[in-house]
Amino acid sequence: MALAPADGGRRSRRGFACQDAVTLLGCLDMLEGQWTAVSWEDLEDILCHRDGAPVYRQVKTIEEARTRHSIAKVCRPGEKKAADSSYLGKLFLGKPLPDGTRFTFIVNETPQRDLYEFGAERDRPSGPVSADARVDIVQRLRGVQLPDGRDIGWCVDRLDVLVEARTIDQVEAEAMARLAPLVEACLGEKPLYEEVEEVMIWLISRYIARSALELRPRTFTADDFGAAFEKHVPGDRGTVFGS
Structure with missing residues (x-):
């Protein structure tokens, strides 16, 4: 050998x-038929392709104990003090959004209950979420302008949260x-x-x-x-x- x-x-x-290690897991998922291609250093941390449709994957890890992601945290404006500088703002913006698009927010801890509603399995997207959770994200990201006639609600309906190992x-x-x-x-x-x-x-x-x-x-x-x-x-x- x-x-x-x-x-x-x-x-x-x-x-x-x-995210390099998580990318390797994505490549192994591809071998099992989940994706047709996997790319990185691309429009997102990891970009998976399935039947021509993109799945944009952002990896965010937390090292501090007792700190967990929530809707408020992932929608909190960054240095620009604008909603489009938040984690989800960056995940949704700046990329083509054809039919079949999905978004995956990958974390290394179980998020707060409001965000865990979006929990997905490695080979299966999340199910329907509550209207309250959907509206909460839409309101926090109001003003974010998306291309192709899409809006934040459209993106939220296609959002998955994948929990990787700690x-x-x-x-x-x-x-x-x-x-x-x-x-x-x-x-x-x-x-x-x-x-x-x-x-x-x-x-x-x-x-x-x-x-x-x-x-x-x-x-x-x-x-x-x-x-x-x-x-x-x-x-x-x-x-x-x-x-």
Whole structure:
């Protein structure tokens, strides 16, 4: 098994940005058929594509204990003191909004009850939310102007909140658990923990890690991800992904 170090040497696992690890989970979801492509350093932290429709995903982590996101927090104006500088304002603005668009606000803690109404599963969007929660966001973001004849209510109706693991170590542990059977399929034998860890580090540092020097967004299709994986983890069972 050729486990060459990534360009620039091996990065510390704790040095991975949380959204890089979450992006890897999105790529693994893509292998399972949830997305047709995943891109990053794009119109949002992570941009997933499904049948031509965008799913804009913003990652916000909280490190302080007993601090949780709420509707008030995600709609609170930022430095510009305007609603469009809030977390949700930025999530909804500045991007095409074709039919089929959805928005995912990804957090690393269970949010307050009002925002948890929008809770979604990894493979399933949120269900209907109360009129009070919907109106609350619409009122807090009033004045935000959207393109294509859309309004804040249209965006709120397509908003999901996805809760990831609390720490980056836990997110990486989930990624490794999902990578392990893929590595085994390539090798033809059960891999060592260190082998799976090296694959995860290589994928993130070589392909996913954010870089201010990139000239254009990075995009993976399922074929791209499979080719990168098999290039790094050659095995004796032939091609594992695709035909």
